[in-house]
Amino acid sequence: MxxxxxxxxxxxxxxxxxxxxxxxxxxxxxxxxxxxxxxxxxxxxxxxxxxxxxxxxxxxxxxxxxxxxxxxxxxxxxxxxxxxxxxxxxxxxxxxxxxxxxxxxxxxxxxxxxxxxxxxxxxxxxxxxxxxxxxxxxxxxxxxxxxRARMLPGLTKDGKQVMTAREILDRRDLPKSCIVMGAGAIGMEFAYFLNAFGSDVTVVEMMDRVLPVEDDDVSKFVEKSFKKQGLKVMTGTKAENITVADGKVTLDAMTGDKTEKLEAESLLVAIGVxxxxxxxxxxxxxxxxxxxxxxxxxxxxxxxxxxxxxxxxxxxxxxxxxxxxxxxxxxxxxFDHGEPRPYVRFPGCTYCQPQVASIGMTERDVKAKELKYKVGKFPFTASGKAVAAMESEGFVKLIVSEPEGEILGAHITGAEATELIAEYALGMELEATWEEIHGTIHAHPTLSEALMEAAAATHNEAIHI
Amino acid sequence: MxxxxxxxxxxxxxxxxxxxxxxxxxxxxxxxxxxxxxxxxxxxxxxxxxxxxxxxxxxxxxxxxxxxxxxxxxxxxxxxxxxxxxxxxxxxxxxxxxxxxxxxxxxxxxxxxxxxxxxxxxxxxxxxxxxxxxxxxxxxxxxxxxxRARMLPGLTKDGKQVMTAREILDRRDLPKSCIVMGAGAIGMEFAYFLNAFGSDVTVVEMMDRVLPVEDDDVSKFVEKSFKKQGLKVMTGTKAENITVADGKVTLDAMTGDKTEKLEAESLLVAIGVxxxxxxxxxxxxxxxxxxxxxxxxxxxxxxxxxxxxxxxxxxxxxxxxxxxxxxxxxxxxxFDHGEPRPYVRFPGCTYCQPQVASIGMTERDVKAKELKYKVGKFPFTASGKAVAAMESEGFVKLIVSEPEGEILGAHITGAEATELIAEYALGMELEATWEEIHGTIHAHPTLSEALMEAAAATHNEAIHI
CATH class of the missing domain: 3.50.50.60 (FAD/NAD(P)-binding domain)
Structure with a gap:
């Protein structure tokens, strides 16, 4: 030494x-x-x-x-x-x-x-x-x-035909077509990106819906929007027999007992880390x-x-x-600077369009735990700011406990969802009730009003729906 | 009857x-x-x-x-x-x-x-x-x-040469040049709008700075940005001898003991209601x-x-x-549905670019009241999201009480400021301390992280500055 x-x-x-x-x-x-x-x-x-x-x-x-x-x-x-x-x-x-x-x-x-x-x-x-x-x-x-990104067994990244997020970030040309394996945050973001620039994109997800950690309503909404944007989305689908040759990637996409052959210039593997x-x-x-x-x-x-x-x-x-x-x-x-704290909760964000952000439990979680709850939902179509900005796709969904009225989970999809979630995150940290969020004056016109209205909506007091 | x-x-x-x-x-x-x-x-x-x-x-x-x-x-x-x-x-x-x-x-x-x-x-x-x-x-x-919008005594709105916000909102052509009288929220928004589309804009404000209700740092920052964008901004300036004739509006802009003759196609009066x-x-x-x-x-x-x-x-x-x-x-x-509450505080927003949003006291207010306070400032140039979005103009300034650490005032200028302010508004409603805001996990990368970092910065604990 x-x-x-x-x-x-x-x-x-x-x-x-x-x-x-x-x-x-x-x-x-x-x-x-x-x-x-x-x-x-x-x-x-x-x-x-x-x-x-x-x-x-x-x-x-x-x-x-x-x-x-x-x-x-x-x-x-x-x-x-x-x-x-x-x-x-x-x-x-x-x-x-x-x-x-x-x-x-x-x-x-x-x-x-x-x-x-x-x-x-x-x-x-x-x-x-x-x-x-x-x-x-x-x-x-x-x-x-x-x-680091996980690769499928048997496949090798080459940065061209087979990529993870890392390789695609450094790729200087747009693949004409791409199969995105995995509809988590990373898969969905790149799928949006590639499609937005004109690539022919198919998303293949093993679970029964895109963004499987998100609330069902959000997954459904984003899948619908993606399809409207021209992406092909296959859920509950396994990829088998992946072959990489002759400038193309092919695989068998198996959904239930149906098999479809997919072919693309590139494969983006976004199946975890x-x-x-x-x-x-x-x-x-x-x-x-x-x-x-x-x-x-x-x-x-x-x-x-x-x-x-x-x-x-x-x-x-x-x-x-x-x-x-x-x-x-x-x-x-x-270094003895206070007691270290484990995290209690954290927001999760996906930056495709429509954006997705959430914190706490999904409605599915809440049901599984047999908690008493109320849901408030507010669509951005009812938000003046969203309409003025031509960004009225999406909604805010707030789940509060009964009878305490505290936030159990919050789910936002739409413009600036990833920024808006911060208010609910602070609200959860401070054990805010729906009434406190509703009682906080929110600037008009803003998208953030939708968070106040969703809180009000849990008890049918929203003004704009 | x-x-x-x-x-x-x-x-x-x-x-x-x-x-x-x-x-x-x-x-x-x-x-x-x-x-x-x-x-x-x-x-x-x-x-x-x-x-x-x-x-x-x-x-x-x-x-x-x-x-x-x-x-x-x-x-x-x-x-x-x-x-x-x-x-x-x-x-x-x-x-x-x-x-x-x-x-x-x-x-x-x-x-x-x-x-x-x-x-x-x-x-x-x-x-x-x-x-x-x-x-x-x-x-x-x-x-x-x-x-309704207040008009200057002696002037008459004609929707073309002399306008308030109401008339300009319904005007189908862009005035080649415009004097905007009043640098409050409405004046600044229209000044930004007209200039953005190529009109030659001069803002005339009687007070010593634009957005006079905002924190001094914000006023200074926005004025500088406006000038960089090509607007002419005159503060501490009185308009006298306004004449409307021959397809043009002229006035004497008097700043201290200097007088400058201004001329424009239109005059937008935004001096209050x-x-x-x-x-x-x-x-x-x-x-x-x-x-x-x-x-x-x-x-x-x-x-x-x-x-x-x-x-x-x-x-x-x-x-x-x-x-x-x-x-x-x-x-x-x-209707006996609970005790009505007067408002305690409210956010104020200006939607020009850079946007401005604030709640609570300015640093000037805090000083005037001789309160003990600390300031935390975080520039968007240090925000990964802001840089990635090419929206790194602006900052978050948070003023907290000493020693309680509660929010006295919050001031944001930059992208999405009007949305971001909602978190601080809820924080004030719930008497959040800087530590609670700092201790709330904010999604990365978001602009909202700047609100957490500004809270941390009040006690020199910000990571990214």
Whole structure:
């Protein structure tokens, strides 16, 4: 062990858990290093949430321009410079990654590019990168290595015919046709994106509906909208006999006892994630695992003293905002800055159009638990702002407990759903009742009024429906 | 008194106070009439908030299209069919007005088009319209006649050279140049709109800054943005010697001891409102007034038993959402459905770009009251969602009390500010502390994260700055 440096904390992984944990430790005045294999910001910032939102924004604008005559414009021609669309998303990712690198400096975080391996507790070895071979001695370790897209067994990503989200984000041409396997958030976002730019898209989902974690009403609504937009959506469907050859991908889509042969230029596999644990531990370190994820207690402590873990690597829900929250809590806890808290609830968002956002239980969940509840629903067609903006597709659905009237679950689909959900999230945090939401004056005209009206609607007091 | 009908409530005025009050009474099973001179929905829906939002949305899209190359598009030509832009906004207003008429039917509200006069308490006379001469006997009266735009003394609106918001909303051509007098919400919205479509716009404001009710930081930021967008903005400026002749309007703009001659095709007067009380009362009814507004107590009761008032007619803040709230409270109170509540706070919104939204006190207010406070600020340049959407102009500024940490005031400028403010509004209603907002998991990537980060920033715990 030649070169060693001594840290209060070494964070392994520079994604939303890792960088946030490292920055938080820096804020607390700790000596901290963050070791990241690729680039600060991790998958989310470089190959996930952020660049995909840039692509989706371009797709939305393109769709708006195609329908600009509705707004009073005659647009001559619109040429899509697809490489430039992708370039912009890459440059947004690049800009944000630089931002994280700046924050590392500002908070005195040593940012090390390379792969890290926990050699023994208290000692991290750099096993790749410029500083390969160095050892970092540290009081605490935070594992935040995250997850990567899962591939179907037997298939190999080639970035052209077979892709995950990562490859499609870096692809400079639009596949003429694409089969999207998996109708979760990622699958639905790329399906929307590809279709918006004119690709011929088929979504194949094993479960009986798109966005299977969402409320049934929302799944139904979005599926209908997707079909209206021209996508083919197959639910309750298994893909078998996938073959990749001759510039095309083919598969058998089996729905019940019917089989349909699908063919496309490309296949996007969006069937979930797997943990990044490769070479994370030397064979001198054994951590208790839960399936393939690192097991932690309520304070984000692993089974080995001084080693913590947070983010996707500790298992679902695999969401950046949950990962950040966990890492900040873990770091607060390890440095005695308050009791770390596990998350109680979190919003989930899908950024296709119509957007989807939710928090808490679905009506299906509530029924399964045999809870007493009331539902309030408010359609955006009744919102003046939505109509004025020509964005009246969608609704707000609020489920409140009976008789307490507190939020059990909230489900929004439509314009800005992903922004609007924040109000309900805060409401749940503060145990707001439907009356308190209804009694809060909401600015007119806004989409947010629909959240107030849905609250009122749980007790038939909505004015505009 | 020939024909009389007997009501539990007659509402005079069909705007956001009037129609909401009438619908609420209908929900409570009361026999109610709503008398409206023009069209259901009132100024807000027909000649204010709603059609202006339609125009602004078109302006935003036009600006986006002009810069579409930033997103990766080459747009051949964009012809603005200005009459169609305006037509769309009229048809949105028409659609929403029909919606109110539908809600009247659904809630069994008798909708009467005409002008109403309170003849004596308990008796309303229809003094214009198809049913002119009829009397409505009623247990209660709710005055909700609202306000109209104020004109400068000596000037006459002609819809072409001299306009208020009402006239410009119905104008089918774009003035080549326009002086906007008044940099409040309405003035700033139309100034943005006209400039966005290529009109040469000068904003003249008597106060020392634009949006004088907003926080100083916001006013400064928006003024700077407006100037960057090409508008001329003159603050601390009085307009004198206004002349309207020869197809042009001229005036002397006096800033301190400097005078500049301004000339434009049109003048938009956006200097505030005046109460609609013409012919409201017969000479047998005397109501206590406060300046020109109807005076009410905390239960929205006027000085005459059985006569209530709500909305703009009882005075500032002249906001649709406050009007609706007041009317619903008034009606709940008059029919013993809970204690009516005065409003405690309300959001204020301006829909120019960058948007502005706020609630509670400005920093100036807080200082004047010598309160102890902390400020947290988060710029949208540090928001991944904002950067991805190319909407990173603006910031969130949160002012919290010390040591309680509750929200004293919140100020947002930038994309979707008018939607985002709802979260802080609910937070204030529930007496949320900065820690509770910071501790609420916000979806990533969203603009709403900036509200969480601003809360964290009040105590230097923001991750992304």
């Amino acid at each position: 030649a070169d060693t440096s001594s840290y209060d904390l070494v964070v392994i992984g520079g994604g939303p858990a890792g960088y946030a944990g490292a920055i938080r430790a820096g804020q607390l005045g700790k000596k901290v290093a963050c070791v990241e294999m690729e680039r600060a910001g991790g998958t989310c910032l470089n190959w996930g949430c952020i660049p995909s939102k840039a692509l989706l924004k371009s797709a939305e604008l393109y769709q708006k321009m195609l329908h600009a005559d509705d707004f009073g414009f005659n647009v001559g021609s619109i040429d899509v410079d697809f490489p430039k669309v992708v370039e912009r998303s890459r440059s947004v990712a690049n800009q944000m990654a630089k931002g994280i690198e700046f924050l590392f400096k500002k908070n005195k975080v040593d940012y090390i590019v390379g792969q890290a391996q926990i050699n023994v507790p208290g000692m991290v070895e750099l096993i790749s990168g410029d500083r390969k071979g160095e050892y970092l001695s540290t009081k605490n370790i935070l594992i935040a290595t995250g997850c 797997q943990a990044n644990t490769d070479k994370l531990l030397s064979n001198r370190v054994k951590l208790e695992m839960h399936r393939n994820y690192v097991k932690v207690d309520a304070h984000y402590r692993t089974s080995v003293k001084g080693i913590y873990a947070a983010g996707d690597i500790i298992g679902p829900p695999w969401l950046a905002h949950v990962a950040t929250y966990e890492a900040v809590q873990a770091v607060n806890g390890m | 020939a024909d009389t009908s007997s009501y539990d409530l007659v509402v005079i005025g069909g705007g956001p106070a009037g129609y909401a009050g009438a619908i609420r009474a209908g929900q409570l099973g009361k026999k109610v009439a709503c008398v409206e001179m023009e069209r259901a929905g009132g100024t807000c829906l027909n000649w204010g908030c709603i059609p202006s939002k339609a125009l602004l949305k078109s302006a935003e899209l036009y600006q986006k299209m002009l810069h579409a190359d930033d997103f990766g598009f080459n747009v051949g030509s964009i012809d603005v069919d200005f009459p169609k832009v305006v037509e769309r906004s009229r048809s949105v207003a028409n659609q929403m007005a029909k919606g109110i008429e539908f809600l009247f039917k659904k809630n069994k509200v008798d909708y009467i088009v005409g002008q109403a006069q309170i003849n004596v308490p308990g008796m309303v006379e229809l003094i214009s319209g198809d049913r002119k001469g009829e009397y409505l006997s009623t247990k209660n009266i709710l005055i909700a006649t609202g306000c 005046q109460a609609n009380t013409d012919k409201l009362l017969s000479n047998r009814v005397k109501l206590e007034m406060h300046r020109n507004y109807v005076k009410v107590d905390a239960h929205y009761r006027t000085s005459v038993k059985g006569i209530y008032a709500a909305g703009d007619i009882i005075g500032p803040p002249w906001l649709a959402h406050v009007a609706t709230y007041e009317a619903v409270q008034a009606v709940n109170g008059m």
